[in-house]
Amino acid sequence: MIPAPEIPAAGGAQAPPFAAPSRAALRWLIGLRLVVISTLFLGILIIQVNTQQLLQLEQFYWLILVSYGLSLGYLVLYLRGLTTRLQAVIQLLGDIGVVTGCVYFTGGLYSPFSFLYLTVIMVAATMLRGGGLVFAGLSAIAYGVLVDLMVFGVVSVPANLAGVVVPLSSSRVLYQIMIHVVGFVLVALLVSYLSESLRTARSRLREETERAQQFVALTDQVVRSVSAGILAADLDGKVLHVNPAGARILMIADDTAVVGKPLEEVMPLVAHDWPSLRTRARTQLLGRLEDDLGDSGVRLGLSVGPLEDERSNLVGFIVNFQDLTALEIETERRRMRDRMAAVGEMASRMAHEIKNPLASISGSAQMLTSLGGLDTxxxxxxHIVVDESRRLSKILDEFLDYARPHQATHKPCNIAAMLRDCMDLLRRSAEITERHELSVDAPDELIVHGEEHLLRQLFWNLSRNAIQAMPDGGRLTVSAERRKSTAILVWRDTGVGMSEDVRQRAFEPFMTTNPYGTGLGLAVVYTAVEDHGGSIDIDSAPGRGTTITVELPLLPEVE
Structure with a gap:
């Protein structure tokens, strides 16, 4: 975990004395100073215009002119990108100088404008952590030096105040200076404490905001990463959010486009209606439900529960769902493997028991044909007995080859070249007529790690089955393509197709609709695909042909 940054204590004891202010704060300080100077200048002009007596205000004009010049210099430093901390110190020192000049021109010790030092101190305490006390000290020094120089006659009293200033005793002067110093320090301490408290509060708020943002981002990432669909809806059944997995399952291109749409439109169910589900889900979590997603053919497993806010108030519903189609297919494949393993083991034993008597029958029939005294x-x-015995023996050999575990002799195989060879052989077979049309579309190379004999048998069986499904002619299209790390092989024919019952049992041994077939062709295909770590799927219906898709993993080094 990344440790949270330490938050300095109020008062700035654990922080550097001059924390750099932001550039925005400097812009505000320059702008505010210009506004104050311009307001003062405008006020002096109004006073001068509205009085018949000529006032001696030249000093103030010079002071305003100097202030404008300093502000222009501050702006140049800002534009040149000088460090913000140094800029703040320079500006505040300039402000102390301007305030000291204003105090001097308005009577020094008698000036009513000494309170302006407080504005500099407050700005310093706000902008610079620990700067309040520093500039309180600088302000006290500037004020004390000015008063001392004026009291001891080192600096003359301005001409406009000649004869107005009343001499004070040394104790009175010292008291006045001490009052100002104590006031400066107290204001610096108070504003520093308040500023540091504000900084601490802002820092904590920023940290809490960052933690909340990180938590929201993490939660959003978790919701986006899960493979199950998650959908949130309000009390009226309008969609509030759907995660990417849910959008894929519901076949939604843009998950934000469905926000505000009713559940009935986004997730139409066949056997359940959403109004009743929402009513029941207000008080309880509806357990696992299964239903079809409209007429899409997707089988959903879902649960519906109440969605509550942080005060446990019901604000909507949460729907968790997943696509059961792939799970059902995988379950069916497991059942198929178990069923085929059991049938294969039983039939293998029976085949061994049958082959020995069958060999005796065939041998005895051949000996009888060599004896004399037999008519035509x-x-x-x-001869029929011998031929049928041989045919049955061949069937048993094929089945034993199917049921017998193969010793792995896998090596790199170019299945694209194998497909083209298979189609060339098929074109030359006696089963192909002029009414058949064959085409193959495959890249130059698709390399898998497999057993060449089994792969060639796989391709031949699927191609030959497709031709046998088109006794009156038709089109067989075989295609192969690379899809990431998988080779996708597709056999598509325009034959008679399969019923749903035949399709589900197509890979079982001895399952055939061909009166001259053994029923082992697709069983061998299924075993070969499983041995190579792939998958096979059949899409077929009576009258619209059959499409068989085989997926085989490619060699990693040639992906």
Whole structure:
């Protein structure tokens, strides 16, 4: 974890004495100074215009002119990018000088404008952490030196105040200076404390805001990262939010476009209605429900529960859902593997028991054909026995080859080249007529780590099955493409298609609709795909042909 930054205590004891102010604060200070100077200048002009007596205000004009000049210099330093801390110190020192000049021209010790030092001290305490006491001391020194110089005659009294100033005793002068010094220090302490308290409050608020933002960002990232869909809706059933996984499941291109739409439109259910679900979900979490997503063919598993705010007030509903289609497919595949393993083991044992008597039958029939005294009919019947025994023995050999575990001899194989070879052989087979149209679309190279014999058998069985499904002719299209780290192979025919029952049982041993087939072709295909860590899927319906998709992992080094 990243430790939270330390927050300095009020008063600035643990902080550097001069924390750099922001550039925005400097802009405000320059602008405010110009406003004050311009207001003072305008007030002097109004006084001069409205009186018939000529007032001696030349000193104030010079003071205003100097202030404008200093402000121009501050602006140049700001534009040149001088460090903000140094700029603040320079400006505040200039302000002490201007205030000291104003106090001098208005009577020094008798001046009513000595309170202006307090504005400099307050600005310093606000802008510079610890700067209040520093500039309180500088203000006290400037004021005390000015008063001492005027009292001891080092600096003459301004001409406009000649004869007005009343001499005071040394104790009175010292008392006046001490009153100002104590006032400067007290104001500096008070404003520094308040400023530091404000800084601390702002720092804590900033930290809490950052923590809240981080928590919101983390929560949003978690919601976006989960594979399940999450949808929030208000009490009226209008969508407030849907995470990316939910948008993918609901086939929504832009998850923000559905905000404000009713649940019935965003997630239409077949067997449930949303008004009743919302009514029930106000007080309890509705357990796992299953339903179809409209007519999309997607099977959803979902739960609906109340959505509450931090005060436990009901503000809407939360829907958790996931696509069960892939889970059902995977469950069906597991059942298929278990069923095929059990059938294969049982049939393998039966095949071994059948082969031995079958060999005796075939051998005995062949010996009988060599004996004399048999007529033509007897010879024909014995030949039938021998031929059928051989055919049955071939079927048993094929099945034993299917059921027998294969020793892995995997090596890099270019399945794109294998596909083209398979289609060339198929074009030359006796099953192809002029009414059949074959095409193959594959890149030059698709390398998988596999057993070449099994892969060629896989391609041949699928291609031959497609041709047999088109006895009156049709089109067979075989395509192959690379999709990230997977090879996608597709056989698409325009044949008779399969019923749903046949499609679900297509990979079972001895399952066939061809009276001359063994029913082992697709079973061998399924086993070969499983051995190579891939997957196979059949999309078919009577009268609209069949599409078989095989996915095989590519070699990592050639991805």
């Amino acid at each position: 009919k007897d010879h024909r019947l014995l």
